[in-house]
Amino acid sequence: MVTRIPAQxxxxxxxSWIQAYWLFSYGEWYIPGNVRxxxxxxxxxxxxxxxEGFGMHPHEELxxxxxxxxxxxxxxxxxxxxxxxxxxxxxxxSAGTGTRHTEKNQASDPARYYQIWIFPDEPGLIxxxxxxxxxxxxxxxxxxTVASGKGQPGAVTLHANASVSLSTFSPAFxxxxxxxxxxxxxxxxxxxxxxxxxxxxxxxxxxRVTGEAKELSLASATGxxxxxxxxxx
Numbered sequence: 001m002v003t004r005i006p007a008q009x010x011x012x013x014x015x016s017w018i019q020a021y022w023l024f025s026y027g028e029w030y031i032p033g034n035v036r037x038x039x040x041x042x043x044x045x046x047x048x049x050x051x052e053g054f055g056m057h058p059h060e061e062l063x064x065x066x067x068x069x070x071x072x073x074x075x076x077x078x079x080x081x082x083x084x085x086x087x088x089x090x091x092x093x094s095a096g097t098g099t100r101h102t103e104k105n106q107a108s109d110p111a112r113y114y115q116i117w118i119f120p121d122e123p124g125l126i127x128x129x130x131x132x133x134x135x136x137x138x139x140x141x142x143x144x145t146v147a148s149g150k151g152q153p154g155a156v157t158l159h160a161n162a163s164v165s166l167s168t169f170s171p172a173f174x175x176x177x178x179x180x181x182x183x184x185x186x187x188x189x190x191x192x193x194x195x196x197x198x199x200x201x202x203x204x205x206x207x208r209v210t211g212e213a214k215e216l217s218l219a220s221a222t223g224x225x226x227x228x229x230x231x232x233x
Contacts, residue, residue, distance in 0.1 A: 001211050002197045007204025010045075017052035021045040023188070023206060037208055038184030038233040039160060042117035045188075045204075048073070053104030059095040063118045063158050065147045066091040067166070067227065069190075071111030077101040077129075085113075088135035090146045090164075092156040096125030114188075118231060120159045121149070130156045139166045141173050143228065162231040167218075169194065169226075174219035177228070181213035184233050192224025201226075 010021040011029045023043040025035045035041075041062065048071075056078065066073065068085045075091065076082045078100040085091045093099065105111040134146055137154070143165040149158035158164075169192075179185060187196050187207040194200075196207040197217050203224075209216060210233065 001209070002199050003208045003210075004199050004201060005206045005208065007202070010204065017049050019047045021204070023186075037186055037210075037231070039119045039162060039231040040116070040184065040186060040229055041119060042115065043186060043188065043229065044115040046113055046115055048103075048105040048111045050105055050108050050110060054102060056100050056102050058098060058100045059093070060098040061120060061123055062095045063120050063160050063162070064093040064095060065116040065118070065156070065158070065164055067114040067116070067146065067164070069112045069114065071105060071109050072107050073111050073113060074104045074106050075101055076104070083129065083131060085131060086133075089131060089133045090156055091129065091131045092147055092158065093129045094120065094125050094127060094159050096120075096127045099127040114227060116164060116229060118158065118160045118162050118229075121161055122159065125159055132156050134166075139168050139225075141168070141170055141175075143167050143175075143177070160231070162229070165228045165230075167226060167228070169218070169220035169224050171223045172221060173223075174217065176215040177218055178215050179209070179212050179230075181211055182233050183209075183212075184231050185209035185216065186229045187218075188227050188229075190225040190227065193220060193222055194224045194226050195219045195221070
């Protein structure tokens with residue numbers, strides 16, 4: 001089954017220093033039945049203003065993927081290790097038994113990124129992180145897997161039976177994506193429009209797939225870019 005959730009149903013947060021769209025219930029925004037999609041717990045579309053960001057805060061038992069779309073984000077953990085994630089790069093934190101970090105935009109331009117949280121397959125992992133640059137890898141008319149727990153070469157490693165892929169479709173391009181009934185898929189449109197099994201999704205829309213035991217059809221009449229998250233149910 002494919003469920004379309006239009007852009008206007010996202011939860012919008014504006015705290016002056018951050019503007020964000022939340023796809024799943026979090027914090028004070030709670031909608032029963034919208035807490036997760038299989039092992040996918042969070043998908044946020046964030047914009048942090050210059051010289052702003054999150055102070056030190058804790059996480060545990062999550063695989064946390066940051067996809068930088070524009071600008072840069074500086075992540076500093078409680079051990080003092082500092083990482084800068086630039087546009088086009090992907091960063092993964094395995095929170096495991098517990099980690100604390102800050103996330104700051106220390107640049108003069110806004111930082112836009114997707115934040116994705118997935119539950120790991122096994123608890124009690126030692127906290128770790130990994131980062132890779134995908135700016136030289138084409139996502140045109142193909143799925144570029146940037147995070148994977150399935151041993152995908154070149155992707156950051158997830159400790160979960162999941163994958164995160166990016167793509168940009170040319171007008172009139174289409175492909176099939178294999179799926180089994182025990183998988184859940186979220187497709188979030190960054191720009192343009194994408195048809196998912198014939199359901200039209202436009203910028204900011206999301207398509208959620210559950211219980212499908214056949215290939216998914218992905219197509220675009222006019223062109224579009226998107227992120228696709230594939231998790232176990």
